[in-house]
Amino acid sequence: MIKKAHLTQWLDRVAQGYDLFGPVLDGVVQFERVNSSDQLVFDYANSVVPPKNLFLPQTECLFAFRREEGSIILEPRGGLERERVLFGIRPCDARSLLLLDEVFNSDLEDTYYQEKRRGTILIGLACPSPPQRTCFCTSLGIDPLSPEGVDVLLTDLGDRYLVEVTTEKGEELVGLSQELFFPSAEGEKLKGEKGKSLEEVGEKIGSLWEDGYWRELSRRCLGCGVCTYLCPTCHCFDLTDVGSTLSGKRFRCWDSCMFADFTRMAGGVNPRPTGKERVRQRYFDKFSYFPEQYGVLGCVGCGRCSQYCPMGIDIRTIINEVIARGAK
Amino acid sequence: MEQELREIVRKLLEEGAIEYFIGYAEGFEPLHTTPCFIERGEQVQALVWSPLCPYNLARYLHQMKNGAGKVGLVVKGCDARAIVELVKGNQIQRERVVVVGIPCQGQVDLAKLEDAFEGVEAVEGKGDTFLVTVGEKVHSVEKERLLREKCFSCRHPISFEYDFVLGEMSPLVYGSESEFAMVEELERLPVEERRAFWRAQFERCIRCYACRDICYACYCQECIFESKAPRWLEKTTTPLDNQTYHLIRAWHMVGRCIDCGECERVCPVGIPLRRLYKKVEKEVEQLFDYRAGMRVEDLPPLVTFAAEEPALSSRQDRSER
Amino acid sequence: MSSNIYLPHLATIIEIEAQTPDTTMLRVTLDDPTLAQSFTYRPGQFAELSIFGVGECPISIASTPTRKGFLEFCVRAVGQVTNALHELDVGSKIGVRGPYGNPFPLSELEGRNLLFIGGGIGLAPLRSLINYVLDNRDHYGEVELIYGARSPQDLAFKDELKLWDEQEGVTVYLTVDRGDERWRGPVGFVPSFLREIAPSPQEKVAFTCGPPIMIKLVMEALEEMGFPPDHMVTTLEMKMKCGVGKCGRCNIGSRYICRDGPVFTLEQLKALPGGLEL
Numbered sequence: 001m002i003k004k005a006h007l008t009q010w011l012d013r014v015a016q017g018y019d020l021f022g023p024v025l026d027g028v029v030q031f032e033r034v035n036s037s038d039q040l041v042f043d044y045a046n047s048v049v050p051p052k053n054l055f056l057p058q059t060e061c062l063f064a065f066r067r068e069e070g071s072i073i074l075e076p077r078g079g080l081e082r083e084r085v086l087f088g089i090r091p092c093d094a095r096s097l098l099l100l101d102e103v104f105n106s107d108l109e110d111t112y113y114q115e116k117r118r119g120t121i122l123i124g125l126a127c128p129s130p131p132q133r134t135c136f137c138t139s140l141g142i143d144p145l146s147p148e149g150v151d152v153l154l155t156d157l158g159d160r161y162l163v164e165v166t167t168e169k170g171e172e173l174v175g176l177s178q179e180l181f182f183p184s185a186e187g188e189k190l191k192g193e194k195g196k197s198l199e200e201v202g203e204k205i206g207s208l209w210e211d212g213y214w215r216e217l218s219r220r221c222l223g224c225g226v227c228t229y230l231c232p233t234c235h236c237f238d239l240t241d242v243g244s245t246l247s248g249k250r251f252r253c254w255d256s257c258m259f260a261d262f263t264r265m266a267g268g269v270n271p272r273p274t275g276k277e278r279v280r281q282r283y284f285d286k287f288s289y290f291p292e293q294y295g296v297l298g299c300v301g302c303g304r305c306s307q308y309c310p311m312g313i314d315i316r317t318i319i320n321e322v323i324a325r326g327a328k
Numbered sequence: 329m330e331q332e333l334r335e336i337v338r339k340l341l342e343e344g345a346i347e348y349f350i351g352y353a354e355g356f357e358p359l360h361t362t363p364c365f366i367e368r369g370e371q372v373q374a375l376v377w378s379p380l381c382p383y384n385l386a387r388y389l390h391q392m393k394n395g396a397g398k399v400g401l402v403v404k405g406c407d408a409r410a411i412v413e414l415v416k417g418n419q420i421q422r423e424r425v426v427v428v429g430i431p432c433q434g435q436v437d438l439a440k441l442e443d444a445f446e447g448v449e450a451v452e453g454k455g456d457t458f459l460v461t462v463g464e465k466v467h468s469v470e471k472e473r474l475l476r477e478k479c480f481s482c483r484h485p486i487s488f489e490y491d492f493v494l495g496e497m498s499p500l501v502y503g504s505e506s507e508f509a510m511v512e513e514l515e516r517l518p519v520e521e522r523r524a525f526w527r528a529q530f531e532r533c534i535r536c537y538a539c540r541d542i543c544y545a546c547y548c549q550e551c552i553f554e555s556k557a558p559r560w561l562e563k564t565t566t567p568l569d570n571q572t573y574h575l576i577r578a579w580h581m582v583g584r585c586i587d588c589g590e591c592e593r594v595c596p597v598g599i600p601l602r603r604l605y606k607k608v609e610k611e612v613e614q615l616f617d618y619r620a621g622m623r624v625e626d627l628p629p630l631v632t633f634a635a636e637e638p639a640l641s642s643r644q645d646r647s648e649r
Numbered sequence: 650m651s652s653n654i655y656l657p658h659l660a661t662i663i664e665i666e667a668q669t670p671d672t673t674m675l676r677v678t679l680d681d682p683t684l685a686q687s688f689t690y691r692p693g694q695f696a697e698l699s700i701f702g703v704g705e706c707p708i709s710i711a712s713t714p715t716r717k718g719f720l721e722f723c724v725r726a727v728g729q730v731t732n733a734l735h736e737l738d739v740g741s742k743i744g745v746r747g748p749y750g751n752p753f754p755l756s757e758l759e760g761r762n763l764l765f766i767g768g769g770i771g772l773a774p775l776r777s778l779i780n781y782v783l784d785n786r787d788h789y790g791e792v793e794l795i796y797g798a799r800s801p802q803d804l805a806f807k808d809e810l811k812l813w814d815e816q817e818g819v820t821v822y823l824t825v826d827r828g829d830e831r832w833r834g835p836v837g838f839v840p841s842f843l844r845e846i847a848p849s850p851q852e853k854v855a856f857t858c859g860p861p862i863m864i865k866l867v868m869e870a871l872e873e874m875g876f877p878p879d880h881m882v883t884t885l886e887m888k889m890k891c892g893v894g895k896c897g898r899c900n901i902g903s904r905y906i907c908r909d910g911p912v913f914t915l916e917q918l919k920a921l922p923g924g925l926e927l
Contacts, residue, residue, distance in 0.1 A: 027532050027598040048596050049534060058534060059565045062655045065701040071680075072701055072742045076653055107908065108654050108893045133357055209922045219391070220363050225536035226596055236897035239655070239890045240562050245702035252655070253563035255890075255898070256536075261554050262898055265888045266706070266728025269861070271926070281900075284922065289903035306356060310542050310594035311363055311383065314356035556729060 003160050006180040008037035013176045014085050018121070021054060022087035023047055031086065045132045046090050046302065050232035052100060054086060055116045058229075058254045062112065062239070066247035077249075078112045080119040085173065087123040092137040092300040094124050094149035096232030102294040103235050112252070121169045124150030134303030136316055138195035142300060201319045202297055204326025205287045209280070211325060217318065218275030220311050225256035227305035227313075228282070233290075233298050236262070257281050283318060329430065329494050333402060334372040336428060336492050340400050342369045346426050350388050350401040352381040358449045359438060363388065377402075379436045379453045382476070384588045386410035387544045389420050400426035404435075405484035405497050409586035409621025410544035412485050416624060417584075419547055429490035429497045434458075437476040444474065472502060478589035478602065481507030485622045510600075511607045526571070526604075532597040533570040535563070539591035539601055540577060545584045552576065578604050583612050583628045586621040654893055657699045657744025658684055662737055663719065668805040669798070672725045672770050673735055674711065678718065679745065690714055691752030692777035693884060693912045697892045698722060698734065699744030706730040707889045707907065709774040710748060715784035720745070723773035723805065749892040750911045753778050753856065753882060762790035764848050766867050768839050768859025769798050772805055774884050774911075775858050783816065790818075793848055797824040797839040797859075801832045822846055840866035850875040856882045865925070868915050878916035885911050 002010060014020055015036060022040045024032045028048045034040055061077040101117065104110040127135070127144035137144055147153035151170035154161040162184055165174055174181055208214075228234040238255040242248055255262060258278055264270040272278050290298025299315070306314040337349045353364035353374040361381050364374055365388075384407045392399055403411065411427060414420045433453035441448060441460070450461040451474075458474050460467045482500040490497065506512070514522055537553070540546045553561050553573065561572055585605040592602040612618055616629035664676035679685040690696075695709040706728065712721035726735045737743070763782060765775045775794075782789045794813065798804045804823065814821035824835045824842040835842060840863060848855075855876050857867045864883050871881050887899040887906045894908030902921035904910065918924035 027529070028596070030532070030597075059563075063653075067701075067742075070742075072659055072744075074656060074659070074701075074744075076656055103895055106894075110895060111653050112655070133359075206922070216365075219365050219388075222387075222538070222541040224538040224541035224594075225534075226538045226594070229534050229536045230596060234897075235895070237890070238563050238896070239705055240564065241702050241704045242562055242564060243702055245700065248702045250655070250699075250701070250705075251562070251564050253565070254534075255563065255896070257897065259537075263888050265886070266731065271887060284902075285897075285900075288922075289900065292903035308594075308596040310538050310590075312355040312360040313362065314360070317356050559729075 001157075001160050001182050001184045002154075002163055002180050004156075005159075006177075007042075007154075007161065008040075010177040010180050011037040011040070011087060014087075014173060017083075017176065018085040019080075019082045020085050020087065031088070040087070042088075044088075045128070046093070046304075048304070048308070049230060050096065050302065050304065051086060051089050051093050052096065052232050052235070054084070054120065055097065055100065055113055056104075056235060056237070056254075060112060060252045061249045062252055064247070064249045065243075067245065079115050084116075084120040085123060086120055088125045089122050089150060090127055090302070091124060091144050091146050091148065091150075091153075092127075092135075092142055092302040093232050094122060095137075095142055095300045096302070097122075098149045099233045099290070099294065099296065099298060099300070100235055102296075106294070121173060122150040122152075123170075123173065124153040126153055126155040128156060132303060132307070134307040134314075135301065136195060136198070136303060137301035139198040139316075140297055140299060140301040141197065141199060198316070198319045198323065199297065200328075201287045201322050201326075202291045203328050205284060205322050207327040208322060208325055209284075213321060213325060214280040214283075215276045217313065218279040220313055221258070221275055221279055222310055223258050223260060223275055223278065224310060225254075225258055226308050226310060227315075228256040228258055229254055230304040230308055232300060232302055232304070233286075257285070283322070287319075287322070330375060330377050332494050333377065333428065333430070334375050337366055337375060337400065338369045338372045340426060341366065341372075345398060346400040347395065347397040348399060349375075349426075350385045350399065351375045352377060352383065352385075352402070359441070375402075377430060379432075379434060379451050379458060380438075382435050382590070382593055384410055384542075384544055384590050386414060387542060387590075389414055389425065389544075390547050392420055392424065398424050398426060400428065402428045402430050403490075404430060404432035405499060406432070406478070406482065406586070406588055408488045408490070409485050410588065412488060412621045412624050413545065413584060413586060414547075416626075416628065417545075417547070422624070426491045427488075429488075429493040431493070431495035431497055432500075434471050434479045434482070434500050434502070435476045436474045440474050444469070475502065476589065476593075478587060480505070481587070483587075483619075487623045508606060508610045510603050511610050514603065514607075526574075527567060529599045530570040530574055531567050533565065533574065533599060534597060535565050535570065535573060536596065538594040538596065539599075542590045542594050543581075544586070544588065544590075545581065552580075574599075574601075574604065578608050581605050581608050583616070583618060583630050584620050585609055655746070655891070657697070657705075657746045660720070660743050660745045662739055662741045662743065665737070665739055668723060668807075669770075669803045671727075672723060672803075672805055674721055674723045674805075675734065675737070675743075676712075676719050676721050677743065677745065678720075680742075685718070688720075688748075690720075690748035691755060692781045693752040693774060694748035694750045695774075695892075695907075695911060696720070696722070696745050696747030696749065697889075698724075698730070699746070700730055700733045700737075701744060703733045704730045705744070705746075705890070707749070707892060709777070709884065709911070711773040711776050713777050713780040713784060715781055723770055723776075725770045746892060749907055751909065753884075753912055755781070758782075758854055759788045760790065760852075762851070762853040763792050764853050764855040765792070765794040765796075766839060766843060766855065766857040766859075766871075767794070767796045768863040769803060770805060771857075771859030771863070772796055773858075775856055776806060776809070778856065779813065783813070783819070786818075790852065792819045793822070794820070795822045795824075795839065795843055795846060795848075797826065797837075797842060799826045801825050801829055838866075839863050840870050843867060843870050844874075847874060850877075850880070854880045854882060856884075858884045861886075872915070878919060879914050881915040883913060883915070883918075885913060 029044045031051045064075045104113040147164045151167040153164040236255045263272045286298040340346045349366040352361045355362040452459045457468045480503040659680040660677040666674045699705045708722045711723045724734045726732045828836045889899045889907045890896040892907045894905040899906040
């Protein structure tokens with residue numbers, strides 16, 4: 001346990017030894033680097049941009065290049081100067097990192113992602129009740145009070161937080177201010193409520209490849225990048241060179257399967273020529289392709305896509321529609 | 329009004345006057361409606377109307393380019409300006425669009441509503457108030473408290489001929505402040521502070537392009553930001569790239585922005601885009617005495633040339649002094 | 650320590666050979682001598698070629714691993730990077746990442762007859778396998794190649810086509826969509842030419858690569874001729890970036906063309922949602 005009044009003391013101690021990231025109000029709530037706990041906000045539902053950007057930055061230099069004496073010098077970038085602590089990650093987003101781990105560690109390891117992942121300790125914050133109107137993690141088997149995927153989980157109990165430490169790295173952090181923590185009375189751990197399970201969407205969607213629903217949906221969809229950029233499990237990226245052939249940098253930038261040019265080839269042929277194919281790709285990926293590859297649905301129910309869709313398209317409505325229309 | 333709308337649409341569809349109708353339907357929760365496409369008479373029950381219908385449905389007329397038939401849609405007075413501009417820009421033919429005007433008594437700003445109430449089930453406009461239903465209680469709130477910012481400078485096209493109207497299409501009149509007050513406030517700042525203001529805003533941009541994609545005026549076949557040769561802008565989101573994106577877009581809005589405010593509404597990171605475009609609008613109005621979307625006959629200032637541009641020459645004089 | 654999968658190896662162009670008006674073959678060697686020795690690949694795989702400052706693009710490896718010391722890439726100028734690759738001279742430096750993707754199922758082919766059907770630059774990945782087979786001649790049966798291009802001057806690897814045809818147990822059939830005054834051979838699209846030749850499916854595996862529409866029609870023709878779907882192999886193309894199944898764009902169903910392809914049998918494609926739509 002830690003008293004609420006002592007939380008900032010602990011975080012300030014943490015900030016001395018680590019690069020501390022946490023929720024700040026920068027126009028909207030975002031996870032950003034802070035020097036002290038005064039910059040943090042504690043009364044927030046979740047960040048607009050998910051914390052994936054700390055591991056897969058929207059714009060990341062992979063290496064610099066320059067032409068020199070008839071050859072080319074490549075200088076890899078990336079890596080962390082100091083170990084980082086991310087405070088305030090929600091359980092849905094923590095789960096999303098476990099999913100991204102599958103993508104970036106399977107087969108060939110992505111060192112850029114992995115170095116940031118290994119070098120970051122996660123302090124989770126269990127979700128307040130009631131959840132946001134767009135939240136539905138419990139329908140996908142995620143517990144909004146679960147310490148899964150974080151090193152330390154704090155659960156708000158009024159004037160104090162219940163502290164669950166799940167890893168050695170978490171112990172280290174708590175050890176920085178051992179004096180602030182005290183043992184908890186038994187039975188204080190809250191139980192998360194389970195929502196109506198929507199997990200059968202994964203079994204149903206496969207039958208709907210030809211269904212008219214995707215066209216219906218795509219008519220409303222503008223093809224912008226909000227749902228994908230704000231999705232904690234979307235990981236598509238582009239590689240792009242900036243500079244000249246004499247010197248420059250190669251960047252990795254977020255990209256979106258909702259954009260028409262995402263799959264358009266150099267000659268102009270596009271295997272996903274209209275919004276219908278692109279919308280279908282997104283939901284098949286979440287509910288069919290991702291589970292086929294990694295054994296788990298590619299959605300964590302954070303609800304950001306529903307909350308921020310410019311046209312009010314709601315992923316739960318889509319899931320329910322798929323369940324209603326699809327056959328096993 | 330909803331019932332009247334449904335009957336009009338049912339008739340249009342049953343008579344074969346239109347292929348489909350674009351309107352508002354219930355969304356996933358009371359605070360969100362969503363656009364809908366009605367293709368058959370029996371679907372008209374889905375159509376709704378409330379102060380929670382922000383979408384400028386004229387944006388969906390871009391899809392008409394590929395067809396030949398007629399399309400119907402419901403517009404608020406402000407949205408009709410988009411139709412005027414789409415006609416001017418040869419994007420649609422007026423006779424292919426059946427326009428149902430709906431007298432809007434102001435739209436609710438969701439953020440303001442959520443700050444004021446929890447668990448809202450419905451909002452309805454009534455005179456100078458919004459009636460907000462929460463559980464069994466109905467709160468009567470002065471409109472000014474909940475209105476979208478853009479509704480304070482509500483202005484309709486002067487000569488728009490609706491095919492149907494569901495009442496009197498008259499602009500809302502609210503507030504005494506100049507509609508350019510927020511621009512002027514920024515203009516009074518020293519240039520460094522202005523630059524710092526916008527830099528901080530643009531730095532947050534995630535370049536999801538929602539502001540572009542929702543814009544009725546962004547109908548270029550190939551957007552400059554997607555051009556591969558030459559590549560004007562990479563996907564990198566450095567402060568400079570983001571600023572480039574927003575400034576290029578602002579230039580492209582010259583004489584075209586109708587202040588529907590949709591760009592600002594959809595921005596997930598809260599960039600005050602309306603201020604940017606309001607600045608563009610102000611310059612155009614002062615230089616050319618022109619406002620987009622008012623009359624189909626008005627020629628856009630950037631496609632016309634007058635040997636004597638009074639406003640421009642007086643500017644030149646000033647700069648030479 | 651794991652290696653950086655996005656960092657290309659430097660390579661030098663040692664030979665450039667124009668193949669058709671828009672297609673050029675680049676022969677490159679990897680600059681790091683150890684790597685040049687240890688770099689292994691199999692027919693069907695591809696590499697990501699970089700021109701630093703312009704970008705990267707996936708190109709199938711047209712050479713065969715049986716001939717060591719260099720890599721060959723057949724590049725058609727269609728986009729930014731491929732156009733820039735055409736501007737290069739001998740001695741120019743490029744970046745190479747790879748090899749990526751799955752190869753043709755070499756071990757399953759032993760003792761079988763092989764039918765290759767190529768269109769335009771689609772011959773490049775097949776060439777890798779053809780030369781591999783010819784360099785291990787005893788292990789494989791009859792080889793037939795049906796190859797077409799838009800016009801006679803668009804036929805790639807003209808010298809090699811002759812060489813192959815002269816070999817024992819190899820037959821080369823050529824066709825063009827439109828002839829010219831000097832063309833004496835057949836005129837017609839590859840799929841209909843294939844139906845005219847009507848090769849027997851007996852103990853035979855068919856490989857096809859070319860424009861998507863050609864692949865589709867060839868597959869249909871082969872199926873009608875009695876080739877079983879697991880004996881029809883193609884290599885697919887889609888926009889790719891990372892080459893390693895992470896950037897998320899080149900999937901058909903749950904399979905990434907860069908990681909799980911580019912080589913697929915018709916049987917595999919049939920099992921994927923939209924697998925036959927490419």
